[in-house]
Amino acid sequence: MKAIIVRAIADLVKEKFGRDKWEEILEKSGYPKGYYFLTSQDIDDGKVMGIIGSTCEVLNAPLDKVIDLFGIYWVSIFAPKFYTDLFKKFTSARDMLTKMNSIHTMIVQNTVNARPPAIEYNWQDKNTLIMTYKSERGLIDLFVALIKGVGVYFKENIEVSKVDERNVKVVFPQPQQQPGF
Ligand code: HEM
Incomplete structure (x- = not known):
């Protein structure tokens, strides 16, 4: 899957729960602290699921709640910033x-x-x-x-x-x- 998805998860966690929580999620998912995903980079679907799993653990939230938060954040906040011209239409x-x-x-x-x-x-x-x-x-x-x-x-x-x-x-x-x- 495209890493833009993970960038959105990172922004969401940092914005709503703080940068430290995102660093913890990165470490738990096997990435070094401060790791930065390029939006065009491809990430194995399994790794994306791993990051989502770590997000649930670190935030102590059930999967359905995290998926809901993420989906709503992606469309209403993150994607309009990345696809501004498209959203205007x-x-x-x-x-x-x-x-x-x-x-x-x-x-x-x-x-x-x-x-x-x-x-x-x-x-x-x-x-x-x-x-x-x-x-x-x-x-x-x-x-x-x-x-x-x-x-x-x-x-x-x-x-x-x-x-x-x-x-x-x-x-x-x-x-x-x-x-x-
Ligand atoms: C303008 C807003 C949107 C853009 C630019 C967009 C773009 C994308 C991109 C780039 C991917 C990743 C594809 C990959 O890496 O293989 C994706 C996945 C996905 N998109 Fe969208 N999307 C948008 C809105 C939506 C909306 C509103 C829905 C639901 C109606 C949706 C449903 C999905 C789903 C479920 C996936 C996960 C991949 C899958 O299930 O196979 N997207 N989208």
Whole structure:
């Protein structure tokens, strides 16, 4: 996985829990103190999971809580700083979420070794969207947290619930016309 993910975890921990906690996580995960990840660097998925595991231990927090915190932080605080021009194009949670499959496809074309998930969309009614997560990584809980983060970023009260290990239901509050209807 791209090290930008680990950079986001580092920023989150330093910002919310202090630099010392991040140093502890680095050491526990087998990296020297002060180790700096370049955003374009590739990190083995197992190592990323190791860093997430160490984060749970050091912060004394359960995995689902850390994944939730991270997903929301990534979309609402970290990614807008890194992908500023891209974020300017999104007008609402609905707009951003329905563009995420093509955005990830674009990232694959521009980044060596990136393997982001594929996303399928099915509207149940005009405000209820089923988003299907397709990836061999099995990170559905991260997918859920990232969707919640989109709501936080736009300050929209969207309802996000996991249907099963592949599908997430999103209910948008505002009655609006969606493209294609
Ligand atoms: C503009 C905001 C976003 C950007 C730039 C972005 C970009 C990326 C990048 C670079 C990766 C790592 C791919 C790799 O190293 O193989 C990734 C992974 C991922 N992204 Fe996004 N992403 C964004 C928002 C979202 C949102 C809103 C969702 C959910 C709807 C999402 C779902 C995921 C998931 C679940 C992964 C983990 C990889 C996997 O499960 O296979 N992303 N994304």
